[in-house]
Amino acid sequence: MDDDKILALYRQRNEDAIYETDRKYGALLRSIARNILGDGAESHDCVNDTYLQVWNSIPPLLPKRFSAWLGRLVRNHAIDLWRGNRAQKRDCELTLLLEELDECLPSAQSVTQEVEKRELVEALNAWLATLSKEDRRLFLLRYWNGEPLKEIAQKHGVQPDKLARKMYRLRQSLRTALEKEGVLP
Amino acid sequence: MKPEDLFDAITEVKEEYIDEAQQMPEKRSPWKKWGVLAACLCAVLGVGFLLFPSQGPEEPAPTEQQMLATGSNTAPTEPSEEPTAQPELPTEPPVAVSIDGELPKLEVSNYFGAMGYEGYSVYDLEEKDSGNPWTEEMQLETMPVYQNLAYTDRAGTPDYLTAHQMSALAQQAGRRIIELQDSGKYDGISEDYRSYYGVITEDFAIQGQTTGAIRLNLYKEKSVKEPDSLEEAQTLAAQLTEEYGIFFTDETLLPQAWGSYDIYGEGHWQIGAYPASDDPLQSILNYNFRSLHFYIIEGSLSAVVFSNRFLSMQKLGDYPVITADEARKLLLNGNFITSVPKEELRADTVREEDIAAVELVYRTGNVEQIFMPYYRFSIRLRDREDERSELGLKNYGAFYVPAVESEYLTEMPVWDGTFN
Incomplete structure (x- = not known):
């Protein structure tokens, strides 16, 4: 079903809206939640919470890009849940993702300024714009969707170790960009 | 900033990019060959970029009273349209009141952050x-030690100056710039993600930061050629200091440039400046705690940050310090802290012949509870197994020996081959 039609169902307060949303985007949303929270019930709840939030938000909200907006909601909610419960979540994929992203940051002792989120997002967008479409997609599949390297490699028909090297270069490139941008000292 | 913050920010990237990532790719056969071995990759993770001890901030700082005085009629929510006279700013941080007159013992922090080690690849040190003003000939007998009032636990965000103080700081700086330029418009204060913009015009915004730094964001295109060499970086540092230094201080500023090479052998140069002083000790303090840093992005100057740790630190006292020679002996004895892993050394331990340089620095990161002087030794490390060694780049790591006499330390560090 078209996004416009699904959105129309929400506006009509027709509960099929949620069913149609799940049918079209459920797999994506569950995988985003799972990549952050792991396989447990929490991921399941995270997606269900998100549906409720969508139901309560539309109307009045009318997202322009429904899929990306949904993805953001579920991602934000998953991060919140992870933060609230991180002690039990040592082995999930997010821990690994964060370790990788740590390479994009300088060591704590050299961080002397606060970084604004808005500034950081702008810098990220500027950097993403410099990448080839393929690199951008790889980076976001890993760090936005949180997909395990193996899965991305399989999808793209690439050897996992080659992909790991590619990711390493991308992280280094991001770090350099953030430093140049003045986001990092 | 923590990796979580970065992960969090990634959520908000452009929706078109998010959508683009969700499209199924065409499967292709493996990409072109990569020349680097995975093992080698692991070895270089995190190295390539150097951590200079964050050279601290900048300029004389207003005391809280002074800032409150300036800002008294300009509460963050109701900015004054009438600039008031700029107060005199102190150039010395406040002194802590000691109860018994004795110098408290200092704890050496060996926390270096989670990422990589402090190493640098250069052709020449x-x-x-x-431009560190310290030299071995200075023969300093004591040096001041400070408490970091904006101390934050590991990787957290510092939080010291209040919103009111930050906005007062931003306003002072903003008025100065408007007066100097004889243009611009005072647009009041806006709060955004715990930052305080004192003055915003079409051309720039001034932001007061919680550690006492002032950040000037330039919105008007200011083209600069990104330096390709140390010489070019030095020239650019001199030009930009000449042009922008006056916005932050009346003092004479000494331009600085420094850099290193990444794993692909490409040089990255940084430029800044710090206030000159006839007093050698004051020069050292300025260098470490009050400095200007220029941020250049894609051929354009995007921001100038004048750090001023004097606003967020308090003097504990003047501590007797050892000489560089004495520090060298401690170094060879294993009494140092470093983030360099043992396997990067050219031998089992630090050898006399691996010592390439020494300088005196304060470690001034947010995670330091105490700002105390250290002798930082540049130790020659093993050559990198990547393009850098082919290019003739030499690899060095930073090793720190506390400069304060050992009787004033709670414990003399002993290296056990690990860090953190």
Whole structure:
């Protein structure tokens, strides 16, 4: 079903809206939640919470890009849940993702300024714009969707170790960009 | 900033990019060959970029009273349209009141952050030299030690100056710039993600930061050629200091440039400046705690940050310090802290012949509870197994020996081959 039609169902307060949303985007949303929270019930709840939030938000909200907006909601909610419960979540994929992203940051002792989120997002967008479409997609599949390297490699028909090297270069490139941008000292 | 913050920010990237990532790719056969071995990759993770001890901030700082005085009629929510006279700013941080007159013992922090080690690849150590005014000939007998009032636990965000103080700081700086330029418009204060913009015009915004730094964001295109060499970086540092230094201080500023090379052998140069002083000790303090840093992005100057740790630190006292020679002996004895892993050394331990340079620095990161002087030794490390060694780049690591006499330390560090 078209996004416009699904959105129309929400506006009509027709509960099929949620069913149609799940049918079209459920797999994506569950995988985003799972990549952050792991396989447990929490991921399941995270997606269900998100549906409720969508139901309560539309109307009045009318997202322009429904899929990306949904993805953001579920991602934000998953991060919140992870933060609230991180002690039990040592082995999930997010821990690994964060370790990788740590390479994009300088060591704590050299961080002397606060970084604004808005500034950081702008810098990220500027950097993403410099990448080839393929690199951008790889980076976001890993760090936005949180997909395990193996899965991305399989999808793209690439050897996992080659992909790991590619990711390493991308992280280094991001770090350099953030430093140049003045986001990092 | 923590990796979580970065992960969090990634959520908000452009929706078109998010959508683009969700499209199924065409499967292709493996990409072109990569020349680097995975093992080698692991070895270089995190190295390539150097951590200079964050050279601290900048300029004389207003005391809280002074800032409150300036800002008294300009509460963050109701900015004054009438600039008031700029107050005199102190150039010395406040002194802590000691109860018994004795110098408290100092704890050496060996926390270096989670990422990589402090190493640098250069052709010549001079490239990494950022104009430190300290020399061995100075023969300093004591040096001041400070408490970091904006101390934050590991990787957290510092939080010291209040919103009111930050906005007062931003306003002072903003008025100065408007007066100097004889243009611009005072647009009041806006709060955004715990930052305080004192003055915003079409051309720039001034932001007061919680550690006492002032950040000037330039919105008007200011083209600069990104330096390709140390010489170019030095020239650019002189030009930009000449042009922008006056916005932050009346003092004479000494331009600095420094850099290193990444794993692909490409040089990265940084430029800044710090206030000159006839007093050698004051010069050292300025260099470490009050400095200007220029941020250049894609051929354009995007921001100038004048750090001023004097606003967020308090003097504990003047501590007797050892000489560089004495520090060298401690170094060879294993009494140092470092983030360099043992396997990067050219031998089992630090050898006399691996010592390439020494300088005196304060470690001034947010995670330091105490700002105390250290002798930082540049130790020659093993050559990298990547393009850098082919290019003739030499690899060095930073090793720190506390400069304060050992009787004033709670414990003399002993290296056990690990860090953190």
